[in-house]
Amino acid sequence: MGKPGKRSKKGPEARISLGSLLLNYTKKVASVAIKIKNWILSNMFRLTLFIYRGTFGRYAEVKGLKNKIKELKECAVSERKTRKEEITHLESSFSLVEAENMALKERVQELIAEKKILEEDKRDALRRLSEQVSVKLRDNNPNIADLNDQFRPTKLAEMFSELYDNEWTSAYALLEGPLEEELAIVVLLGIVMEAYVFCEARVAEPWTVTTEWFLDMSVPGAQQTRKWLKDSLKATIRTKVHAVENEYELKIMAICKNDKLAELLLRKEMKLFRTKCIELCLLMVTTDPPVVLECPQWTSITQPNTSESTKDVPNKSVCGKSGEGKEDTMRPREITLTKTHDELTDIVENASSEAREKLLFDKDLFKEYTCRGKYLDYVVWPALFLHKDGALLSKGIAQGTEQYQEEEKEGWTWLTVGQTK
Structure with a gap:
């Protein structure tokens, strides 16, 4: 530690070194900027052509996509109209089928009722036939015993x-x-x-x-x-x-x-x-x-x-x-x-x-x-x-x-x- 009242000998030298560094950095930046400028100037045509091509190429693609979207919309409208007509036709057909179904259900009920009547008639006919056979067998026939008769x-x-x-x-x-x-x-x-x-x-x-x-x-x-x-x-x-x-x-x-x-x-x-x-x-x-x-x-x-x-x-x-x-x-x-x-x-x-x-x-x-x-x-x-x-x-x-x-x-x-x- 130095004595009081005396300045440090390293101060000015440090400031000179910092300035030198800043100057050198500035020169390098300027050199890079110049190179970029020169490259841009030397490649300006190519860059302009690239941007032009990119811009007008995308425009044509967007236009094509717009046209395609329009066609799809027209196709969708036509398809929707067709589907609506089909739905109307199907609804009409469904109404006819439903009416036919109701008629068939009524017919089925009639057939079920008719079947029931026929089955009852069949049972009645079988019962009467059985009674006739039973009567013919039992009438004046002692060989057939009526087990229900308590006085047989x-x-x-x-x-x-x-x-x-x-x-x-x-x-x-x-x-x-x-x-x-x-x-x-x-x-x-x-x-x-x-x-x-x-x-x-x-x-x-x-x-x-x-x-x-x-x-x-x-x-x-x-x-x-x-x-x-x-x-x-x-x-x-x-x-x-x-x-x-x-x-x-x-x-x-x-x-x-x-x-x-x-x-x-x-x-x-x-x-x-x-x-x-x-x-x-x-x-x-x-x-x-x-x-x-x-x-x-x-x-x-x-x-x-x-x-x-x-x-x-x-x-x-x-x-x-x-x-x-x-x-x-x-x-x-x-x-x-x-x-x-x-x-x-x-x-x-x-x-x-x-x-x-x-x-x-x-x-x-x-x-x-x-x-x-x-x-x-x-x-x-x-x-x-x-x-x-x-x-x-x-x-x-x-x-x-x-x-x-x-x-x-x-x-x-x-x-x-x-x-x-």
Whole structure:
């Protein structure tokens, strides 16, 4: 550090160096400017030509682009006009298509409704055809069982057996005191057999009037109508039991000539047995075809025999099997006395007025009552068949004996019985 009052020796020299530097820089700048000026002057023509070419070249390009834009605008206007016409045409076509579509929808709805009607007609036709086939199969055909029928033949057979086990037993207990055993059995057998004959005739009367006066079988649908009437008759027949039982009671009481028997017939046990017989017999005769009872050596008192050729022949029940074919099973049958089996013909041909030959005991048809034997002594309870000449539904009950002939008995029936113990 120098002493105060003395100047630094480096100051002037520093200022000279700075000035020199500035001067040199200025000279260099001036030299560069001169060179640029000289280059511009020497290349002025080229530069002017370049600018001219650039300016007028771009102008032509811009003009070309403007022309192109104009053409594009004109093309766009034309295209828009064309598109608008197409849109108008499409809108018109769409309206037509929409109207056609609506018409087709309406037609489709009509076809759907028509299809529904046709399907209903088809179902109805199939139903009617099925009913016709069903009617033809079921009408008077025991081989087709109606499982909806609570009183079909097999069920009636069960009820008929229960009738013997219950009501018959009670009624027999009432009669076995005043009457001999066989006479009591004859009375009860007569009640059930006469009830069947009575019910058969009672049902046949209105049925004959209906079919002969109001049903023309040559008219289409007559068979279905007849089958419907048969089914309706059976469905409503139980409502007629009380009225028919009263008619039956009046009829047998008018025929009965024995006061003691008449008094017994009016007892509660007998009335209950008689009512049950009427109910079951009405159901049997209104079954299609009717269920039948068979009782050899029994003849109806209320309906006399119309067959002269068989009056001396030991016979089976008027309710037995007979005939073939598809006749109207609800019409009244001619009352005939026929044999139980063909093989019994030789046995009964030589019957005399002094002694009556007995029928062989048919174990396929009857069960033994209290005695067994080769021959049939008397029937206790009738056999039940599916229909005329049909299958056996339930066996009857009969008394057997070993005696081939029996002594001549006094003529008696359950309505004129006078013997008592």
